[in-house]
Amino acid sequence: MYRTHTCGELRLADQGKKVTLAGWVQKSRKLGGMTFIDLRDRYGVTQLVVDAAAPAELVDAATSLGREFVIQVTGTVVERQSKNPKMPTGDIEVSIESINVLNKSVTPPFTIEEESDGGEDIRAKYRYLDLRRPPLQRALALRHRLAQEVRNYLDGQGFMEIETPYLIKSTPEGARDFVVPSRMNPGQFYALPQSPQTFKQLLMVAGYDRYFQIVRCFRDEDLRADRQPEFTQIDCEMSFVEQEDVLNMFEGMMRSMFRNALGVEIPDPLPRMSWYDAMDYYGSDKPDIRFGMKIHEVTDLVKGHGFSVFDGSEYIGAIAAPGCAGYTRKELDALTEWVKRPQVGAKGLVYIRCNEDGTFKSSVDKFYSPEDLKGITDAVDAKAGDLVLVLCGARRKTQTMLGVLRIEMGNRLGYRDPKVFAPLWIVDFPLLEWSEEDGRFYAMHHPFTAPKPEHEKWFYSDRKEDLERVCANAYDFVLNGTELGGGSIRIHNADMQGRMFEVLGIGKEEAEYKFGFIINAFKFGAPPHGGLAFGFDRVCALFGGQETIRDYIAFPKNNQGRDVMIDSPSLIDQVQLDELQIKTCVKE
Ligand code: ASP
16 A cells, blocks of 8 residues: 555544655755655645654665655654644654655756746746646646536536537637648648537537537637637537526526535626626626726716817716825826726826815816816716726727726725625627628627527618617626626527528628538527537636636646647658648748
């Protein structure tokens, strides 16, 4: 037997027991003739001690251990002289009688402890060492727990876990496909799924009315902050459902995940907000509702006072930052520069200080009387001591900027505690999004999303204004300003799916070539259906109170999409290329 206990297990009650432990040497040190060794495994750390009076052989063996040696020891559990209340095993140590070195280790390139001294690149290269660190072990343990919760819950609700293929034909979700050449079909390529969207819908056609899968998805996107080219979704679909059924089902899933993995109760029912309200009041389709500071439109109050910037604007909106009236001139200038950065994109910033004595001071005092300013600040629900921040421009664009500013002020004011959870559903998304640049409509969610039945009349209209009004029974699950998942009630009728492709400017032939299989399937008795998918990596990160998903993925890629540990992507042999009948023409 390699071990009788793990390194996280022994307590004072085990005193006197003879035990065998196995694990990694975290560190060893000599103190007054005694040798202390911290032995680690994924359950914890136990202190081992070799007495000065122990046989010389044992003392030698103990002192010649290096960091990360794998050892097996046998000894007796004894009470510690100086206890360590920070360690669960801190009341005891194991006085050892024998050491068996199972494997030596070269010196690791960074310290393998709670905090490491290694930079990101070196830890990525030696990911298997980084994964020995407790924070990463906790992260993966949480991921495991959440996956089990998902399976338990959905199994209990009659869902079947069904795998769908990875080598498929391109399914558009708005990103680029990764492609895989087919040796047996020279010149032809598979695409890796951006999601199993079409397959889960085909499973509905096939009668598997409750499907789920914890599944890898692949998107060849530019890796903006904290994206991975391969990531995991909790992918689900149901037949004979309306939006209400889907929301209730997955609210239940999230509730049980929060309860069983974190001991946190989320509101029942969860708040819901329409996409339009989210944009109007939070300037974002993923509002962080842990705090207020809502956006208020003040266009009518502000226009017509001779301030040309405002007078020429379609929309003027403001937020009130609590307790910030004391911002100095310098701080306000810095904030103005901040909103002017390309990431925010405002042209300027107008402020109104609501002084504690009831007076106002603004950057546009010339144009507004104290009564005018009071009117504006009242409209924004500002109190004495608050700072009102005003932006203007095109409606949605300005709301988005105010949304970004709101999050920034929320951060500065400490309103965004990662241990506080404020989930909600965003509903009633527009079905389509007009792109000025391309002069065409795009599906806001994806092309399989159905228009709301009551909006079908506009869906079949050829007028742009009508099409812009069509809403979908589409929904997003949002937590703390992050979209964790989304889905919709789908089209299940071949003609309507054809109309959708037409609206999206996809010609009949192209639609037939790319999506013939699903249009055809819809002709064979497709049931009404709908579903959604959650981004599992991000669910894990947020549950863990972290912003980055990388720690919750055992072997992630870096920002260049590289796995630096296995050095991938990489060139392949000429033989492999020849077999695939592929010639590369990459410039050196
Ligand atoms: N396939 C969609 C996505 O990946 C989710 C869904 O509509 O179920 O975003």
